[in-house]
Amino acid sequence: MNHSDSERIAAYLEKNNLSETSNINEANFVVFNTCGVRQMAEDRVYGQIHNLHKDKKSKRKIILTGCLANRKDVQKRLKDKVDLFFPINEFEKLENFVIGNLLEIGNLKLKISAQKISHIQESIAYLSINPKYTNNFQAFVPIMTGCxxxxxxxxxxYARGREVSRPHKEIIKEIKALVKKGYQEITLLGQNVNSYNDGKINFSQLLKKVDAIPGNFRILFVSNHPKDVDDEMIEAVTSCKKVCECFHLPLQAGSDEVLRRMNRKYNSKDYLKIVNKIKKAFKKNKPGKLFSITSDIIVGFPGETKKQFEESAKVMRKAEYDMVYFGQFSPRPGTAAWNMKNNVSKTEKARREKYLNEILKKTTSENNKNYVGKTLEVLIEKEENGFYFGKTRTLKNVKIPAAKKRLVGKILNVKIIKANAWNLEGKLN
Ligand code: SF4
Structure with a gap:
């Protein structure tokens, strides 16, 4: 989502006669679009801003948005170094600041673009800006924001406010334009993507509308909340032809007690019921096709005992995931868990992550064996050292000896010849 927001910020600034520079020292404005999910990411921002600020002669303006922009402690810490803090859903603050400063630095060519958006009151308004896509074959399309x-x-x-959905007609228009330009993969984005509802249609209905857009492209979506996965959604995901056969379903923890303290609003039994329904529906609606289920798990949530942690391992073995993104719990200011006792040591968190990673390695190794000998569609994402690297529709990484032609950005038929735990190897068919 932050990536997509950055594309919109870049587009907005360019519309106002500013251009991007690869040399930060030449910039009049430096925008930090921050992520506060982990302390490490936060510390990097402090370091970079501190380094920029050392240059006392510079007139550059430093702007900070994203997760950290609303935090009082961050504002206090950086008050002498940052010229503007603006939460992304208050885009008009950026607009007013940039306009004011461009006039001050004498940018006489300034034109207020047709994309001036401050008259739109809703926090979702900035999403209507046409972004400056950073890639010409994969695009992220935010459909809702907040949670x-x-x-x-x-x-x-806290950082993004409550859920707001974009009007579906605007989303369809953006995707149609991308498909016309030849985009091969569209990822629908939202903090809680499957609770999308613009007052007219829900997420399943939107998925069907996007699927009906003519053209040869794939559809992905992130991130889901299990409590908003219903039968209608499972049916839509598993039956829409362009929607990839990959279902991301964050578990976060396998212990019902930890889930309760996390305020996740489901238990492990409900969760596994959904996993089984998804597997059954893929088999019924796309017979013979490979599919994958992926997840997010946090280890070392405050108070997570060894026995409770073992519940995460149990669910993992039953779900047979194709990928899990692990996170070691890190307390974030302002959240409910900030006041809980962070009593699992760093070493123990690392041990738990390693333990779960071993389980994942077993399930991915087993699942990946099913790919050998099959010819599958692979979107080629990059070429490096004589190899293409791409992804199947189930989001498996594939390594392929490169052809002479430049085929990055194309969907190709690839025969899988070898399965490893973390990737597949193939050859062009
Ligand atoms: S983790 Fe929970 S609070 Fe955070 S975005 Fe996802 S559903 Fe919302």
Whole structure:
């Protein structure tokens, strides 16, 4: 989501006669679009801003948005170094600041673009800006922003506010334009993507509308909340032809007690029921096709005992994931978990992550064996050292000896010849 927001910020600034520079020392404006999910990311921002600020002669303006922009402690810490803090859903603050400063530095060519958006009151308005896509074959399309769930560890509801969905007609228009330009992969984005509802249609209905857009492209979506996965959604995901056979379903923890303290609003039994329904539906609606289920798990949430942690391992073995993104719990200011006792040591968190990673390695190795001998569509994402690297529709990484032609950005038929734990190897068919 932050990546997509950055594309919109860049587009807005360019519309106002500013151009991007690869040399930060030449910049009049430096915009930090921050992520506050992990302390490490936060510390990097402090370091970079501190380094920029050392140059006392520079007139450059430093702007900070994203997760950290609303945090009082961050504003206090950086008050002498940052010229503007603006939460992304208050885009008009950036607009007013940039206009004021361009006039001050004598940019006489300044024109207020047709994309001036401050008259639109809603926090979703900035999403209507046409972004400056950073890639010409994969695009991220935000369909909603914000979150109402208040998971105990998460900063998103504080950083982005409550859920707001974009009008579906605007989303369809953006995707149609991307498909016309030849984009091969469209990822629908939202903090809680499957609670999309613009007052007219829900997420399943939107998925069907996007699927019906003519053209040869793939559809992905992130990130789901299990509590908003219903039968209608499972049916839509598993039956729409362009929607990839990959379902991301964050578990976060396998222990019902930890899930309760995380405020996740489901238990492990409900969760596994959904996993089984998804597997059954893929088999019924796309017979013979490979599919994958992926997840996010946090280790070392405050108070997570060894026995409770073992519940995460149990669910992992049953779900047989194709990928899991692990996070070691890190307390974030302002969240409910900030006040809980962070009593699992760093060493123990690392041990738990390693333990779960071994389980994942077993399930991915087993699942990946099913790919050998099959010819699959692979979107080629990059070429390096004589190899293409791409992804199947189930989001498996594939390494392929490169052809003479430049085929990056194309969907090609690839025969899988070898399965490893973390990737597949193939050859062009
Ligand atoms: S649903 Fe996702 S975005 Fe919302 S609070 Fe929970 S983890 Fe954060």
């Amino acid at each position: 109402n769930n208040f998971c105990a560890y998460c900063v998103v509801p």
